[in-house]
Amino acid sequence: MTHRKRCRPDVTTLELIGGLERIEVALHSYDDRWPDVYQTHRRRIETALAPLRVEIEHIGSTSVPGLAAKPTIDIVVAVEDITAEEDYLDPLLAAGYELRVREPGHRLVRTPARDVHVHLYQQDDPAVAEYLLLRDHLRANAKDRLLYESTKKALISKQWDDMNDYADAKTDVILAIKARARAARGH
Template structure:
């Protein structure tokens, strides 16, 4: 993560999972054309809570037409200073989201139904750029989209202690797809 000037305080140094580890049933659903509509509803809610000056994007598998996904809408929100929780966290909680994760460079709030995850990252960080890079690659490259879906299906045939362990297991394939996206992007800009 790049260190940006002007932070109000040091960021957290540990991972806090509010409520502890959760074991959840994980299953893929075929792409649902209602997912973008759900995103738009939550984008409005987030913008109403935080104002129009934030970046809000539909990310994750539900943002990729044709890709099977866990029916959880992932949303990226970028803020100027991740450490300035007073600028965004209470507003998101007041809008009906619940804090789930506080970790270096990342906060996660979600709906009580756990069907929408809002990932808060700091604007300009590699992590925020990578989320969009990965989404855009899956949208534009059928082979990578298929690889990612096959990987998710294979992993979901196993038992997972919690969603974080499942997510971590996908990291190697995600890194490979992002590497190809960067290589392709570099070739196009050369």
């Protein structure tokens, strides 16, 4: 299948399908089944997007052995053109995922049970490399893995009106960890 680079503009605002959702954030000890859940969804995504050239990676805390996490599998999928939703979004919706977020450069689909989140970006989007930088560093660095886990545990006691608020609360620690990861790589 030949793809032409599309020249249409991307969305310019955040669309949160279903509005804000109150959540209970609970950390679980690392579960050895998480990689298998990822592999199952990776195959499901590959099947749905079979004609496309995509990159698929397990990201987030469930991708780091030994790290306590919310039991939500995060997957990043890099597509050729984020604005060509008909190429990837329609097949993912047909495969049983539901659209949750549409924002500039990013789409998020998830399972109806909300236990798998699939983040979609364009292949050249720096966000993909940032996810992998954090994941790979946490896999290799026990001290930062412990810092990240203790930060999440400290935030767990608070009540969150939306998952995005919880994610935003971790930002400073994540930025510091990524800075150390870049320094360790010599960047």
